[in-house]
Amino acid sequence: MRTPAEHWFPVRHYNLPLTLSCGQSFRWRNTPDGWEGVVAGKWVRLRPLRDGLQAFCAEPVSDWQWLADYLQLHVRLEDILQTFPAHDPHLQKAVQACFGLRLLRQEPWECLASFILSSTKQIPHIQQIIECLCLRFGAPVCVPPGHAPVYAFPEAATLARAGEEALRGCRMGFRARALQEAACRVAEGVLNLESLRHLDEAAARRQLMSLRGVGPKIANCVLLFAYGFPRAFPVDVWVRRALREAYFPRRRPTPRRLEAFIQSHFGPHAGYAQQYLFHYWRTGRAARRKIQ
């Protein structure tokens, strides 16, 4: 009989619901008992509790560092926020509205595969596709007694073997080809995702963009959410909208000028700023227009 494990992490300024639901990861579910997901192959339930987070696992855990790393609990949010431009009312409003939003440090393969599936899809659809993928191809993980079965994110080798047609069965459409090819490259070791940790940002981006279906946006998502490159700045439809409305209301900047603006304006933690703008624009646009 395995004994479940419980742990309390002290941390301040950590908005757990926002962090787990803001579109950087896709497998967390809000249940009456807390937020449930799979990290490092383990089923986890998380709850905000006092000045910290309470974690619950179905198996014994001797060392919780893997979860602290995933949640980036050592990061002092105030240190990051103070690097943001002081005179930027748009970003300041976004920070106020989304205070406590954090960036996670995800497993590279799951992050890469998830964002390959994200192109021109709404977040709920991405979640549906990934759930289907885990159900069909993922290994079962240990859950509490009586809990519905939960599956890990599938290994690259499993998806490589499954083939494109089987992947299409998860309703991912044309993205199946890119996912299957990426799975093959990773499974064969042609692309070594672990080795990217030792490269600089530009070199790691080039490696990721060598994959079909991975352009600058998806590469930047992986650089930011899985490898923690703090300046990586994914520009999707919402962030492009935010940048145009807030900083370029009159004329559209060239891609080169936009890139220069991003890196000079948002500073060393541009990626964090991006996530605040993304979530603020995506969720609060209608309400914000009423105020203006």
Place this chain on the structure above:
DNA sequence: GTCCAGGTCTTCC
């Protein structure tokens, strides 16, 4: 029925 979604690739000028 039409539009749009955490894009990318190809073609064409």
Place this chain on the structure above:
DNA sequence: GGAAGACATGGA
């Protein structure tokens, strides 16, 4: 180098 269209699917 940049604009336009194709690519699948589902929800609003």
